Amino acid sequence: MSDTLTLDVIGRRVEVNGEHATVRFAGVVPPVAGPWLGVEWDNPERGKHDGSHEGTVYFKCRHPTGGSFIRPKKVNFGIDFLTAVKNRYVLEDELEEDGKEQIVTIGNKPVETIGFDSIMKQQSENKLKFPSGSAPLTGTFSALKVLVLNRTGITWAEVLRCAAECPGLEELYLESNEIFISERPTDVLQTIKLLDLSSNQLIDENQLFLIAHLPRLEQLILSDIGISSIHFPDAGIGCKTSMFPSLRYLVVNDNQISQWSFFNELDKLPSLRALSCLRNPLTKDDKDTQTTRQLIIAKIGQLKTLNKCEILPEERWGAELDYRRAFGNEWKKAGGHQDLDKNRLSEEFLMAHPRYQFLCLKYGAPEDGELKRQPLMLKNQLLTLKIKYPHQLDQKVLEKQLPGSMTIQKVKGLLSRLLKVPVSDLLLSYESPEKPGREIELENDLKSLQFYSVENGDCLLVRW
């Protein structure tokens, strides 16, 4: 690059030894002679100062160490698209200067380099120069479907201007541009299906509302933007939002999600079918990845693929049942009731578990028996049973603790020793205090008490 600096250099994107920056100042910096360029680096820690030198402010940076002064010679301004194309594809000895027109063949598609009437599929990034004024690009890229503008330092306003020239745009990649979404795209970007906003740390959830009404947006990539929460205020608990109507696949890897409420909100998206949420604080815990996956599946009902693994119906069934059981006690404490008409759940519970009601409708309300979770010690597995003798009224009612896995034969053996009655004479049955009057015979000697669903507190009836 020559030593002559003109003012149009300000705002241009440059590269020095692999690091990208934007020119903010061009001129002389006393006391050192010669022309200098003041640049603001993409990486805020790369620089030495914030644009001021020995008391004089030459340009402003966002960060105290974001700026440097560099000699123009050391800086790579990049080349425009046409030159890049020529350098790459046209071999030296085949160059034909044919008046004004030159046809360069990229693959099998001839690209005419005059007037930008080209059918391009991809522009190479970081060599893209943007007019800093409001001059529109010459010609429209009517066939352009994919536009890659990663790391170009482009602003949202410039994106929209660009998009105005590409009416058929379907995929737009804007990674690492420090984009701040400032306005809602009204006539532009309406055909867009995929939007990649990864690594734009300035984006927060409120800005997302500005792009929430793009009608065809199917894939949204929000990796590494520092987002931790999301909220759709237009939809209440259990309802679907009108935002992001076509969004099918959302990527939120490498963010700061640490609350389950995030996933509760995602359930409000009407078309969401696939989600990737790796490497977030909530999902990072290695030993619990299985539980985390199950919880996410249970919280977002229409999800079919999570972290690129298909959710099979059995997996969903298992996850939802586990979820229902895991929070059953909380549900009861919050006012849940077996008879769903009598349900009066607290606001807090509904906020934390918006799908719980639906799960109760689908699988039935959780029963008390399911919810009791006692530690697996032998004494907890013993059934405390009363033993009554209906034919011998004078005998005392005994209470015994027996394991559920004990077979009827062994029970009879125990009773026979107790009562001094031969085993073959004994007839056993039981009744449960929950269902009085109903007696169930324990006829098969080889089966266990558990097989007959004998539970704690039941009463064994012995006859001979």
Next chain:
Amino acid sequence: MRECLSIHIGQAGIQIGDACWELYCLEHGIQPDGVVLDSHQNQLENAKTEHTNASFDTFFREIRAGKHVPRALFVDLEPTVIDGIRTGERRSLFHPEQLLSRKEDAASNYARGRYSVGSEVIDLVLERTRKLAKQCGELQGFLIFRSFGGGTGSGFTSLLMERLTGEYSKKTKLEFSVYPAPRVSTAVVEPYNSVLTIHSTTEHADCTFMVDNEAVYDICHHRLGVERPSYASINRLMVQAVSSITAPLRFEGPLNVDLIEFQTNLVPYPRIHFPITTFAPIVSADKAYHERFSVSDITTACFESSNQLVKCDPRLGKYMACCLLYRGDVVPREANAAIAAMKARQSVQFVDWCPTGFKVGFNNRPPTVMPGGDLAKAHQALCMLSNTTAIVEAWARLDHKFDLMYAKRAFLHWYIREGMEEAEFLEAREDLAALERDYEEAGQSF
């Protein structure tokens, strides 16, 4: 026309085949029922009139205007996997006679696949193969897809390969084999099946491209962000490599490499025909276009073991030959510069007796990604096939496991009762030991 016949054997072969034909159809604009879309029809016409050499006629047969049928045969000894194809998305793509299944499977037993159950079906398979071969103007060769560890994949393939050599001695036979992964096993008797099949197939196969599930599993999990890769994800990645290897036969390119050329350049001795496959760039679809991969980047990546589709450390061995297949928007000038840079590296060591170790091919079509797949679209890609002595580590591992089981004669009776003899086991083991020695000898200096 230099046609290629693909034969898919056993569960692994069939499932890879399913993914493979899905990808070929996407690449050629053929719909799942074999019909070509109109816009592509014009492309076909152009392709045929302009370049009679490279067209997808090598893999598809046009039975009437617009309808194409793959030149493929699917064989399995039990019906469930093939039924999946018969009822799946591509059921109208294949002719029913191309999908062969029987009722009783090989039960992970080489002996059943080769002797008892396999022998009942071999004649039918050969008949169908003859029929498909007759439909070819000038058959170039066979592509066999199978696994080493399964019963049908190991046993039946050995039988088939022998008979194919008998009938089509001059035709090339290339194999795509799923090698048993070091730490992830699908069958306890894998080592037996693998050793037995390698022994009987080596002299009949011209080149065997190996992939192993564990390497691909790791790639899917760590690089592509798939939490728990299923066989579907693994197969989709594998078939990208298969597609790259067969791309020169299906598409135009400035420097195309066909099947025979591969062999000539990759196989220094008849028995040393087990190259490893590497693929670059491997980028998750969620990170598409985030990083710019130059030609030198992807070339360097191919020499890293993390991009390999087989678990093997090439730094422990020496390269005997490398075949680099560039796809997409790659300019020969850049490729040559990248290769020159690799040659200068210390870590890439070639054997003394092979001074110019690289064969390069260029193909214009970039790889196609399956919609909803895990891999990002790349405009430049590279598939590298390298014949390295480091693969002896894979054989050593297999032999070690074989020895441990054989020392106790564990599981042996299942093979004996199907008519095999212990002598065959010893012979096979000897053969593999000889293979290890051959590799070591090849790697030695003058």
